[in-house]
Amino acid sequence: MSEPPGPGQPAGQRRPELPEHDATGLDLARQIAGGVGAGGRRRRRKSSEATGRPAGPQLSGSRPDDRDPQPLGTTMDRLLSDRGWRVRVSVALLLARWPALVGPVNADHSAPESFEDGDLTVRADSTAWASSLRAMAPQVVAKLNAELGDGTVRRILVRGPDAPSWKHGPRSVRGRGPRDTYG
Known part of the structure; x- marks a missing residue:
């Protein structure tokens, strides 16, 4: 049995078999999506130089690494060590x-002034306090090294008060100047 020709179809030709109609339109949507993804213009990925990100995988694994947020204490310890x-x-x-x-x-x-190359410099108010601190310097060095580690502080240099200079002006007199406990 031959089917009658359709409108606009010459007699003697068969009408091609059409697929069954999909009322939901999913087949049509799949065809359009497949055509858009496969043909036409393709998006170009930005290079790693253009994005400013390093090339390669950027996934952090299950273990913590340097890319994860770090606690401030850990970061400060690393900075101090580096x-x-x-x-x-x-x-x-x-x-x-x-x-x-x-x-x-x-x-x-008294007050500590500086610490350089294992030498701690301390300034005292008077020569009497400077002498007192010089006498107890070995015990202070031992306390400091117990908390900081052996050999960190080698010695304590105790200085007396700064003496004013008596050598100013055109009429200065030779000699040591007025006597007092300036160190």
Whole structure:
């Protein structure tokens, strides 16, 4: 049996078999999506130089690594170690507790000034307080090294008060000037 020709179709030709009609339109949507993805213009991926991101996989695994957020304490420890500031910061933090190291009375009359190459320089109010601190310097060095590590502080240099200069002006007199306990 032959089907009658359709409108606009010459007699004697068969009408092609059409697929069954899909009322939901899913087949048509799939054909359009497949045509858009496969043909036409393709999007070009930006290079890693254009985005500013390094090339390669950027996934963080299940273990923590350097790309994960780090606690501030860990970051500061790494910075102090990398820069070689650990000893200086430890000494500065310990010297901030100067009254606990030498006692409140001695701390009222003295103050640490500098720390360089294992030598701690301390300035005293008078020569009497400087002599007192010189006498207790070995015990202070032992306390500092117990908390900072052996050999961190080698010695304490105790300085007396700064003396005023008596050598000013055109009419200065030779000699030591007025006597007092300036060091």
